[in-house]
Amino acid sequence: MNLLDSTPANNSLLNSAMGSERTQYPYVTGTSVIGIKYKDGILMVADMGGSYGSTLRYKSVERLKSIGKHSLLGASGEISDFQEILRYLDELILYDNMWDDGNSLGPKEVHSYLTRVMYNRRNKFNPLWNSLVLGGVKNGQKYLGMVSMIGVHFEDNHVATGFGNHLARPILRDEWNENLSYEDGVKLLEKCMRVLLYRDRSAVNKLQVWFFSLYVSLGLSSGYFASPSQSSSSKWTHE
Amino acid sequence: MMICGRGIEKLRWIREDMMISLDVFLFLLRFMRLIQIQMSKSAIDVPPKGGFNFDLCRRNEMLFKKGVQPPSFRKTGTTIVGLVFQRLLFLFNQLHSSFSIFYLQDGVILGADTRATEGPIVCDKNCEKIHYMAPNIYCCGAGTAADTEAVTDMVSSQLQLHRYHSGRESRVVTALTLLKSHLFKHQGYVQAALVLGGVDVTGPHLHTIYPHGSTDTLPYATMGSGSLAAMSVFESKYREDLTRDEGIKIVSEAICSGIFNDLGSGSNVDICVITKGHKEYLRNHMLPNPRTYISSKGFSFSKQIEVLSTKVTPLKEKVVVIDGGDAMEE
Numbered sequence: 001m002n003l004l005d006s007t008p009a010n011n012s013l014l015n016s017a018m019g020s021e022r023t024q025y026p027y028v029t030g031t032s033v034i035g036i037k038y039k040d041g042i043l044m045v046a047d048m049g050g051s052y053g054s055t056l057r058y059k060s061v062e063r064l065k066s067i068g069k070h071s072l073l074g075a076s077g078e079i080s081d082f083q084e085i086l087r088y089l090d091e092l093i094l095y096d097n098m099w100d101d102g103n104s105l106g107p108k109e110v111h112s113y114l115t116r117v118m119y120n121r122r123n124k125f126n127p128l129w130n131s132l133v134l135g136g137v138k139n140g141q142k143y144l145g146m147v148s149m150i151g152v153h154f155e156d157n158h159v160a161t162g163f164g165n166h167l168a169r170p171i172l173r174d175e176w177n178e179n180l181s182y183e184d185g186v187k188l189l190e191k192c193m194r195v196l197l198y199r200d201r202s203a204v205n206k207l208q209v210w211f212f213s214l215y216v217s218l219g220l221s222s223g224y225f226a227s228p229s230q231s232s233s234s235k236w237t238h239e
Numbered sequence: 240m241m242i243c244g245r246g247i248e249k250l251r252w253i254r255e256d257m258m259i260s261l262d263v264f265l266f267l268l269r270f271m272r273l274i275q276i277q278m279s280k281s282a283i284d285v286p287p288k289g290g291f292n293f294d295l296c297r298r299n300e301m302l303f304k305k306g307v308q309p310p311s312f313r314k315t316g317t318t319i320v321g322l323v324f325q326r327l328l329f330l331f332n333q334l335h336s337s338f339s340i341f342y343l344q345d346g347v348i349l350g351a352d353t354r355a356t357e358g359p360i361v362c363d364k365n366c367e368k369i370h371y372m373a374p375n376i377y378c379c380g381a382g383t384a385a386d387t388e389a390v391t392d393m394v395s396s397q398l399q400l401h402r403y404h405s406g407r408e409s410r411v412v413t414a415l416t417l418l419k420s421h422l423f424k425h426q427g428y429v430q431a432a433l434v435l436g437g438v439d440v441t442g443p444h445l446h447t448i449y450p451h452g453s454t455d456t457l458p459y460a461t462m463g464s465g466s467l468a469a470m471s472v473f474e475s476k477y478r479e480d481l482t483r484d485e486g487i488k489i490v491s492e493a494i495c496s497g498i499f500n501d502l503g504s505g506s507n508v509d510i511c512v513i514t515k516g517h518k519e520y521l522r523n524h525m526l527p528n529p530r531t532y533i534s535s536k537g538f539s540f541s542k543q544i545e546v547l548s549t550k551v552t553p554l555k556e557k558v559v560v561i562d563g564g565d566a567m568e569e
Contacts, residue, residue, distance in 0.1 A: 166467035170496040171475060195474040199467070 022126040026078035028052050030063045031202045032164030033074035034192050035133045036176060037142050037157050038185035041213040042135035045189045046074050047196075049204035056204060064210045068093045071107040071136035072212050073114075076161040077149065078129035085128060088117060107136030107143040111153065119151030131161035137214050160192075163200040168192035182211065265298060267558070316356040318465030318497025318504040319368060319379035321434040321445045322348045323458045324486035325479065344483055346514035347436035347443045350490040351379045352465065352498050353523070354505040361505070367522070369511045373398050373409040375518065376437030377511045378418075381463035382430040382450060390431050394418050411437040411444040415454060423452025432462045438513050465497025465504040472496045483512065491525055498527065 028050050035044040050058035063082070064074045067089050075082040092113060096105050105113075111134045121127050127149050135144040145155040158172040171192050180188065186209060197203045303309065325345040355363035370378050370391040376398075380387025394417045398409045414435055422429055433448040447460045459477050461469040472493040481489070487510060497504045508525040512518065 167471040170468040170471050170500045173500065174492075174496070191475050192471075195471045198474050199470060 026129040028079045030076045032162035033133045034160045035135050038180040041137050043185045043211045045209045048206040051202040070138040074133040075130045081128040106138030111145045115153040122150045316503030317381040317463030319351045320461045320493045321436045323445045324481040348486045349436050349511040350494045351509045352504040353507045379434040381432045386429045386431040410439040419452045427451040465501035468496045468500040469493035
């Protein structure tokens, strides 16, 4: 994949003289993404806000995207780096489809690819400033994993990025169980997003909730369902 | 007192077969110097007494340059929470077609974990973070342990004097004003973040006070490193119409959330319930982290420690003991 070698070799030696082309800090950022495994598959939620520093600049940014036939990718952090990752993944899926061998890349493979990409970029001191949540179902197996900006990756029953780590994880640890139905899962995620809306300054009221179900991926319909945006109710006054 | 971690360069030889630590060496060196001064300057015969002794400053600077960090402060790295519960009773009066609101039971519940940390080490597994201010006012403290204790003790005694002077029960806003003006005067250097709660004649009150001196008045509040974990529980479970037992349950859950999800908080849950004219200090209300494997027989030291060799070197022969200076007052 030649796209990955985008940093020229001389850049690392002549850093200050030539002007660095490395990511120093993020500009347009998305806030937390939360994902959980439920009885029939994967549920992921992200809000639709893109902040430019302390301004809530973009209010219809889709931070959850589907990858191939089996996976969902959600990203928090720099939006332009997320779009770059989507381009890498497009190329990956295209090459995979060109084999036309009846097999397609599942979530575990995509997760592994993303881990390598993130870690290699970090080694060149030019990271993709994102925390990624990858979930999906293939052959009846549910998969939910996370990759951070420096290449830390793991798989778990519930993951959260950004502020969700501090505010949503405690709730998920207490209230998640193996056999959540779809409605219960959505309610749990909405509870987490409401707390984030109260206490995270870069959160917005519009949510994107995607689910990836076992039954859908068996080919009953050609994709996955998405409820484009829901507004959650919230209470802002004390007394 | 050995300086650990750097090995042999920190030790000095006195004789070939005897190595001592740097501190003891410097101590001996100072003694020798003192003796030299005694002998050379007989005009100034009195040994230094009282005042500050800056002898160790140069040594500390030298150690810092070599990379030895000074010991870190004892912090209460923490989860502290407070909650106001007001049980409302709505009565619909059919005759007059109006609502009346009665507060059946109301008060303030304060909660705290019990871990005190010194950098990465837990130095106290069961410390008390809920401090007494007045019979009807208690205060939880997060931040530097010395600062929270000193500031709450100071304001507590000021409140006591004020009670003697005025003859009335202390009000929460009094404590609040005393604390915030003290902290603001020190511009944030007194690192104490407090959750102050109490019930006085005007009703139940709950305030948070930040190290720079700003305050908030809230129905529920959390502070400390575990504040985000505790706040997520509060934001999802708090409602305005809580009974005392429901309030205690929510506060315990919030502190447990801090204990299990934050590394700076741990051990047990302390609760303090303050209602009008009555307070309950439930020390170690919950113990969610018991020691798992405890032998009923306890631990017995089976072997006697073998003494391989003994060598006694009386230091009296090497130094001259000066008679002089006042004896220490007990």
